[in-house]
Every structure is written in structure tokens, then in C-alpha cells.
Amino acid sequence: MTEHFSDRLIRSIRAKKSVVCVGLDPRFDKIPESIRAAARAKYPNDVFAAAGEAILRFNMGIIDAISDLVPVVKPQIAFYEMFGAAGVQAFADTLKYAKSKGLLTIADAKRNDIGSTAEAYAQAFLGTTEIFGEKVAAFDADSVTVTPYLGWDGIKPFMDVCKNTGKGIFVLVKTSNKSSGDLQDLKVVTGTQAETEPAFGVVGHFAESWGADDIGEEGYSCLGAVVGATYPEQAKKLRAIMPTTIFLVPGFGAQGATIDDVLPCFNAGGMGAIVNSSRDINFAYEKSDKYGADDFAAAAREKVIEMNEQLKMVFDLS
Numbered sequence: 276m277t278e279h280f281s282d283r284l285i286r287s288i289r290a291k292k293s294v295v296c297v298g299l300d301p302r303f304d305k306i307p308e309s310i311r312a313a314a315r316a317k318y319p320n321d322v323f324a325a326a327g328e329a330i331l332r333f334n335m336g337i338i339d340a341i342s343d344l345v346p347v348v349k350p351q352i353a354f355y356e357m358f359g360a361a362g363v364q365a366f367a368d369t370l371k372y373a374k375s376k377g378l379l380t381i382a383d384a385k386r387n388d389i390g391s392t393a394e395a396y397a398q399a400f401l402g403t404t405e406i407f408g409e410k411v412a413a414f415d416a417d418s419v420t421v422t423p424y425l426g427w428d429g430i431k432p433f434m435d436v437c438k439n440t441g442k443g444i445f446v447l448v449k450t451s452n453k454s455s456g457d458l459q460d461l462k463v464v465t466g467t468q469a470e471t472e473p474a475f476g477v478v479g480h481f482a483e484s485w486g487a488d489d490i491g492e493e494g495y496s497c498l499g500a501v502v503g504a505t506y507p508e509q510a511k512k513l514r515a516i517m518p519t520t521i522f523l524v525p526g527f528g529a530q531g532a533t534i535d536d537v538l539p540c541f542n543a544g545g546m547g548a549i550v551n552s553s554r555d556i557n558f559a560y561e562k563s564d565k566y567g568a569d570d571f572a573a574a575a576r577e578k579v580i581e582m583n584e585q586l587k588m589v590f591d592l593s
Contacts, residue, residue, distance in 0.1 A: 305558050557575065
């Protein structure tokens with residue numbers, strides 16, 4: 276039987292003593308020139324193929340440098356789709372390479388729809404596609420980010436695939452961006468006495484209930500939630516609402532969130548959350564006096580070690 280997604284994640288967190296998720300967001304102009312030049316030489320007549328090659332080589336360098344230090348990586352598909360089919364292939368190859376190095380993967384694609392369309396998204400990222408009598412995986416990510424605003428109709432197809440494959444999803448609940456409150460903090464009437472709750476809280480209640488029928492041995496659902504560290508008070512409220520939900524926490528580092536902002540996302544014992552960092556790790560060489568562009572992987576490794584050290588206090592939560 277396939278091991279439950281949340282169990283795999285929690286056990287990897289324990290084994291590596293790390294709650295860090297490395298976002299793989301390969302901004303092309305920041306990839307070292309040596310990698311870009313080699314890729315262009317390999318594909319002199321196809322700029323998209325060259326871009327895909329450069330992205331993959333850069334990602335492989337990052338993965339090689341950090342695979343023993345963190346439990347999970349999260350490629351954001353937008354940075355790949357902008358390079359067309361070659362970019363999407365680099366996305367798929369990045370997921371495959373990360374898994375070969377023992378990492379769990381989150382496809383940050385923020386997909387959703389209803390009915391057969393949602394089923395197609397779920398099969399594309401988490402399941403298999405039947406082609407000429409064969410069932411093959413397109414992306415084979417361990418999990419995918421999903422938008423919740425179509426309701427249960429848009430979540431159930433993903434949950435069905437998760438139950439059959441041991442995969443997971445992360446539902447957007449309270450995002451880290453500055454304008455998230457324009458919608459997510461709106462007060463919603465929830466009771467007969469005109470009781471109100473912020474929209475993110477309503478979504479949090481729904482998300483916790485959506486995952487309640489699929490809890491792993493470690494006590495967490497296959498349905499996780501994206502909860503930004505840039506809003507620690509809201510995160511604290513959501514942690515109380517969602518005790519069996521693993522939080523994927525963006526906003527640390529480049530977006531300004533600190534260790535103190537991150538702590539409310541965790542349950543006692545330092546479990547229940549993973550903290551994402553993308554730019555600060557991928558392009559750590561830019562702020563380093565020690566490493567140049569060609570040493571990007573070593574700089575990334577050093578940054579992850581630093582982040583692990585900063586976050587080690589979460590394991591002492593009580």
C-alpha cells in the first residue's frame with residue numbers, strides 16, 4: 276500500500292531535522308551565464324530548447340546541493356510555462372530529478388476547476404493518463420497547490436486521486452501577498468445571529484473538514500493549506516482551526532517574514548508546517564561575498580544550512 280503523503284512528509288522532516296521547502300523558481304536572467312551559454316551552444320537554433328536546458332541544469336545543481344538537507348522542493352510552474360513546451364518539459368524533468376534524489380515534490384500550479392476538468396488536472400499532476408491502453412504519469416508530483424473557491428466540487432477530484440495514490444494537495448487559504456486581505460479578510464456572515472468570520476477562516480474550516488476522512492498515521496491529512504508567514508495573527512487563528520492540516524508557509528525571507536512570524540504556523544513539537552524560500556536560496560550567490568555565480572549551488576547549500584539553523588527552534592515547541 277502506498278504510504279500516506281503527510282506521513283512521508285512528516286517522517287522526512289524528522290529524518291532531516293528540517294522544515295525548509297526550497298522553491299525552485301529559475302528566473303532565467305539570474306541563471307549563471309556559463310550555464311546559459313552552454314545551453315545555447317547545445318541548441319543554437321532553438322532558443323526555447325536552450326532555455327529549458329539551462330533551467331534544468333540550474334535546478335539540478337540546486338537539488339544536488341540541498342537534497343540531503345531538506346525534505347521537499349516546490350517548482351513554481353509559471354517560471355517554466357513562459358518558455359513554452361521546452362519549459363514545461365524542464366518542469367517535468369525537475370520533478371523527476373528531485374524525486375530521484377529522495378526529495379518530496381510540490382507542483383506549485385494553483386490549479387482547479389470542476390467536474391471532468393478538475394479530474395484532468397488531478398490526473399495530470401498526481402495520477403496517470405491512459406494512452407493507447409497504458410497508464411503513464413505526466414508530471415508525477417507528490418503534491419500540487421489548488422485554489423479552493425470553486426468549493427468541494429473542485430476539491431473532490433483531487434482528493435479522490437490522493438486517496439488512490441498517496442499524494443497530497445495544498446489549498447490556498449491565507450496567501451502572503453500584500454493585497455490578500457482585500458478578499459481573504461472580508462467578514463462573512465456565518466450564523467443566524469449575524470455572526471461573522473473572515474473569509475480565510477471560513478475556507479480554513481472547509482479545508483480542515485475536506486481532509487478529515489484521510490488522516491495519516493502521523494495525525495495529518497493529505498490536504499494541506501497555504502498560509503503566509505507575513506500574517507502571523509491570521510496564521511495563529513488558522514492553526515487553531517486546522518489542527519490536522521500541514522501548512523505550506525510562503526513569505527519567509529525575501530517577502531519580509533521573520534522566525535517569530537513563522538512560529539504560529541506550527542503545532543507543538545515543531546510539526547505541521549513547512550517553510551518555503553525561493554529567491555533567497557536559488558540566488559544566494561548574489562548576496563554573497565564568498566561565492567560567485569558559478570558557485571551558485573554552494574551558495575544555495577550554505578543558505579539552506581543557515582535557514583535550518585534559524586528554524587531549528589520549531590522542534591522545541593511545546
